[in-house]
Amino acid sequence: MVPDTQSTEKILAKKYLEECKEFIDQSISRFLPEKDGYPKSIHESMHYSLFAGGKRLRPSLLIASAEAVGGSRSDVLPFAVAVEFLHTYTLIHDDLPALDNDSLRRGKPTNHKVFGEAIAILAGDALLTQAFVLMTNPHLMEAVSHQNILRASQEIAKAMGSTGVIGGQVVDLESEGKKIDASTLEYIHIYKTGFFFKACVRVGAILSGASHSQVGALSRYGAHIGLAFQIIDDILDIVGDKKELGKDIGSDIDKEKATYPAMFGLEDSKKKAESLVDEALECLEEFDERADPLREIARFFVQRTF
Amino acid sequence: MVPDTQSTEKILAKKYLEECKEFIDQSISRFLPEKDGYPKSIHESMHYSLFAGGKRLRPSLLIASAEAVGGSRSDVLPFAVAVEFLHTYTLIHDDLPALDNDSLRRGKPTNHKVFGEAIAILAGDALLTQAFVLMTNPHLMEAVSHQNILRASQEIAKAMGSTGVIGGQVVDLESEGKKIDASTLEYIHIYKTGFFFKACVRVGAILSGASHSQVGALSRYGAHIGLAFQIIDDILDIVGDKKELGKDIGSDIDKEKATYPAMFGLEDSKKKAESLVDEALECLEEFDERADPLREIARFFVQRTF
Numbered sequence: 001m002v003p004d005t006q007s008t009e010k011i012l013a014k015k016y017l018e019e020c021k022e023f024i025d026q027s028i029s030r031f032l033p034e035k036d037g038y039p040k041s042i043h044e045s046m047h048y049s050l051f052a053g054g055k056r057l058r059p060s061l062l063i064a065s066a067e068a069v070g071g072s073r074s075d076v077l078p079f080a081v082a083v084e085f086l087h088t089y090t091l092i093h094d095d096l097p098a099l100d101n102d103s104l105r106r107g108k109p110t111n112h113k114v115f116g117e118a119i120a121i122l123a124g125d126a127l128l129t130q131a132f133v134l135m136t137n138p139h140l141m142e143a144v145s146h147q148n149i150l151r152a153s154q155e156i157a158k159a160m161g162s163t164g165v166i167g168g169q170v171v172d173l174e175s176e177g178k179k180i181d182a183s184t185l186e187y188i189h190i191y192k193t194g195f196f197f198k199a200c201v202r203v204g205a206i207l208s209g210a211s212h213s214q215v216g217a218l219s220r221y222g223a224h225i226g227l228a229f230q231i232i233d234d235i236l237d238i239v240g241d242k243k244e245l246g247k248d249i250g251s252d253i254d255k256e257k258a259t260y261p262a263m264f265g266l267e268d269s270k271k272k273a274e275s276l277v278d279e280a281l282e283c284l285e286e287f288d289e290r291a292d293p294l295r296e297i298a299r300f301f302v303q304r305t306f
Numbered sequence: 307m308v309p310d311t312q313s314t315e316k317i318l319a320k321k322y323l324e325e326c327k328e329f330i331d332q333s334i335s336r337f338l339p340e341k342d343g344y345p346k347s348i349h350e351s352m353h354y355s356l357f358a359g360g361k362r363l364r365p366s367l368l369i370a371s372a373e374a375v376g377g378s379r380s381d382v383l384p385f386a387v388a389v390e391f392l393h394t395y396t397l398i399h400d401d402l403p404a405l406d407n408d409s410l411r412r413g414k415p416t417n418h419k420v421f422g423e424a425i426a427i428l429a430g431d432a433l434l435t436q437a438f439v440l441m442t443n444p445h446l447m448e449a450v451s452h453q454n455i456l457r458a459s460q461e462i463a464k465a466m467g468s469t470g471v472i473g474g475q476v477v478d479l480e481s482e483g484k485k486i487d488a489s490t491l492e493y494i495h496i497y498k499t500g501f502f503f504k505a506c507v508r509v510g511a512i513l514s515g516a517s518h519s520q521v522g523a524l525s526r527y528g529a530h531i532g533l534a535f536q537i538i539d540d541i542l543d544i545v546g547d548k549k550e551l552g553k554d555i556g557s558d559i560d561k562e563k564a565t566y567p568a569m570f571g572l573e574d575s576k577k578k579a580e581s582l583v584d585e586a587l588e589c590l591e592e593f594d595e596r597a598d599p600l601r602e603i604a605r606f607f608v609q610r611t612f
Contacts (some may be wrong), residue, residue, distance in 0.1 A: 033469050039476040041467050045516055098423035117404035127470035132438050136459040146452035153442040162348050162432035163339050170345040173424055
């Protein structure tokens with residue numbers, strides 16, 4: 001029996017993502033102080049959240065983008081690991097009582113529930129810092145020029161700052177329980193999620209010596225799938241499977257968070273995500289088959305159930 | 307009337323530090339998103355703590371170190387501002403209720419008292435991130451090689467991490483109310499304070515193209531004055547003037563924190579700080595008069611009253 005196209009893509013994307021996840025998982029520890037290194041509590045805390053079931057989507061996108069322009073995954077590995085450190089730091093801080101006050105993440109107690117608030121705050125700080133320890137070490141990336149290493153570090157730092165991911169988180173927090181308009185909701189999604197995805201895709205390409213126009217096309221691709229990813233996230237919070245997602249369903253509603261489905265309805269939100277993915281795919285038209293993993297990941301993003 | 311040598315040094319060091327402070331203060335804003343930039347709360351919060359009366363000691367040391375090896379302060383300015391961002395982030399996070407729970411800093415309400423815990427956590431994160439936005443931007447430092455920019459960024463990132471400043475903070479927190487030995491106390495002081503001072507001094511030199519042996523000598527200088535600075539900090543917490551210090555006296559005792567005077571007595575602690583400064587001065591023997599500001603700052607560190 002031949003599976004339909006959609007399922008084939010889902011399988012291919014899952015396979016690629018699993019392969020990248022394995023590659024990342026094997027490498028994380030060697031870029032971190034040891035789990036029982038002194039002082040023990042903070043290193044345990046950092047390891048705990050890094051190995052709490054992350055899907056490694058951001059590193060996988062970074063790798064797929066590098067490979068799409070002829071780069072190699074081992075050359076971009078330190079950045080791939082660094083973006084996972086950054087993602088993990090944002091999760092630890094977002095879950096804190098003063099922010100989203102979440103006690104469960106991917107089916108496990110959140111960092112502050114296990115290690116206390118002080119260590120959770122410092123573990124987040126330490127992961128953010130450790131990301132830059134990796135990104136500024138040219139000895140880990142001998143095939144990459146110093147100029148491109150700096151350019152890539154700069155891209156990531158800007159994307160994560162107060163006019164990027166952190167800015168999105170601030171507006172998200174300040175919008176809880178309030179009636180916000182569609183442009184504010186889009187701001188939150190683009191800044192909190194989209195900027196980071198876009199930066200991962202750009203950086204994979206920059207480190208691999210991509211041309212200006214390639215970086216531009218991948219940048220648009222990244223922005224589109226970033227927003228699509230967040231819309232699907234909102235949808236899964238309503239219709240998803242608690243077990244598959246590893247978190248409670250309906251938490252956005254409980255927190256009176258503005259979401260795409262709440263504002264536009266489930267059906268139109270799904271359509272919006274699908275059309276964003278179509279636009280993302282159009283951005284890849286000039287790329288050859290080495291960009292297939294990027295294409296499959298984009299399609300997978302709207303089909304995912306976790 | 308001729309002032310005695312000690313007073314002359316105090317005046318010279320103060321003048322140099324004031325000059326550097328002015329240079330830094332004038333530059334901070336241009337390296338930051340605007341105070342009323344969207345989202346407003348986080349940018350106000352970042353500006354609030356950056357302009358809450360900091361002495362700019364770390365940037366001044368970085369500049370003095372650059373000038374000691376023939377470098378220029380304008381070439382190292384982005385790093386000088388970045389280390390002040392980093393210092394400010396550590397203060398905002400240290401003051402949080404889950405950590406030191408301080409409500410007053412330099413005579414003003416702490417960041418979370420004004421902006422709430424969530425924004426304070428995110429403002430700290432944003433300052434830490436913004437520091438790397440500056441440090442990885444070669445266009446701000448055209449006289450410095452890409453290699454040296456990366457080397458300097460790497461030094462700072464390592465010093466601030468879980469096996470540096472954050473590690474010191476963790477051990478400090480976990481030692482509150484406990485009886486600790488002298489080596490643990492030294493660990494806290496060296497890691498929490500000394501590493502950062504040392505990194506500032508090293509980075510000023512590295513960015514200015516200093517030789518390996520110069521960086522080594524300055525590194526030892528930085529480690530010595532860093533520890534001396536923290537010992538004097540402990541002493542001032544007991545005998546200092548609340549108004550001059552801008553914070554409550556006796557807070558270490560209230561928090562049952564281990565300190566040098568508590569462990570060795572006031573007199574021996576003062577002697578230890580003085581002998582560290584003497585050792586620091588010895589490290590500068592091979593340097594000419596361009597290292598005088600470093601010499602004066604070292605002597606000033608044990609004479610300061612704020």
